Amino acid sequence: MLRHHWLVRLTHWGNALAIVFLLMTGMNIFGAHPRLYWGHVGSVDQVERQWLEIGVGGTMQAPRGWMDIGDRRFDTTAVLGVSKNAQDQWSVVAFPYWATFPSGRDLATARTWHFFAAWLLILNGLLWLGHAILSGRLRRDIIPRLSELAPAHLWHDVVQHLKLNFPKGEAALRYEVLQKLAYAGVALVLIPVVILTGMAMSPGLNAAFPFLDALWGGRQSARSVHFIASSGIAAFLVVHLVLVVLAGPIRGIGAMITGRITIGDSK
Numbered sequence: 001m002l003r004h005h006w007l008v009r010l011t012h013w014g015n016a017l018a019i020v021f022l023l024m025t026g027m028n029i030f031g032a033h034p035r036l037y038w039g040h041v042g043s044v045d046q047v048e049r050q051w052l053e054i055g056v057g058g059t060m061q062a063p064r065g066w067m068d069i070g071d072r073r074f075d076t077t078a079v080l081g082v083s084k085n086a087q088d089q090w091s092v093v094a095f096p097y098w099a100t101f102p103s104g105r106d107l108a109t110a111r112t113w114h115f116f117a118a119w120l121l122i123l124n125g126l127l128w129l130g131h132a133i134l135s136g137r138l139r140r141d142i143i144p145r146l147s148e149l150a151p152a153h154l155w156h157d158v159v160q161h162l163k164l165n166f167p168k169g170e171a172a173l174r175y176e177v178l179q180k181l182a183y184a185g186v187a188l189v190l191i192p193v194v195i196l197t198g199m200a201m202s203p204g205l206n207a208a209f210p211f212l213d214a215l216w217g218g219r220q221s222a223r224s225v226h227f228i229a230s231s232g233i234a235a236f237l238v239v240h241l242v243l244v245v246l247a248g249p250i251r252g253i254g255a256m257i258t259g260r261i262t263i264g265d266s267k
């Protein structure tokens, strides 16, 4: 039976591709200045506005990577600040080479691909949203009903997830409340926030629409919120993939590719 409309499948894979590419190019761009500030302006001289920094200390032989969030320092050696490159040598970069695109420092190329993927995400997202509103599935399948948000209902779904009890049969044709909250959170909150903060950082759009920047309390605040929302999307992706695998990857991914699902098959 039909599980996912062709437009849902097309936009889902388009968005997944765009987001993976945005995260990888975004980490490369962030590496050019691995500090975050609040307000309108920020530079290495304005530490009072800074709330996050990734850096490196120690010696050439034994470097230590770190991340400062507020007054707290976290040791992130081998992942953030300093990590091994493809030749197995220490390299001073904010994110490891395998997580970024391009893999080496290249701000110009990373920005070009970042903006290309951003347009893909915007066009795809608008297609998905337009279809979801017009077909009624935004209200039916994505936004949780009030009754589903009752604490007892939410708790029941949390327990089912913890027990790895995923819906079977007819029930597998609908999203449960936690799934709806996750999809609505990423599609209706995190992705729009990432797009709006991205637009607020563009000098051209900034000049044409100054409210974009004012909305976030300044360009550096927009950059900070952009980073926080992107981290939320990355966290969603990890949890989403784990749950897709636990709930039956062959059936789930197969249905997201072909659109069809067989009731009763739980692989």
Ligand code: HEM
Pocket: 008, 012, 015, 016, 017, 019, 020, 141, 183, 186, 187, 233, 237, 240, 241, 244, 252, 253, 254, 256
């Ligand atoms: C960052 C990238 C991704 C985002 C933002 C994302 C988001 C979403 C959203 C919003 C839905 C609900 C779609 C709808 O009903 O309109 C969904 C469903 C689904 N996604 Fe993703 N997804 C991503 C990546 C992936 C990847 C990489 C896979 C698998 C390899 C995957 C597998 C699935 C499957 C199987 C479903 C259907 C779940 C079900 O029917 O219960 N997703 N995803």
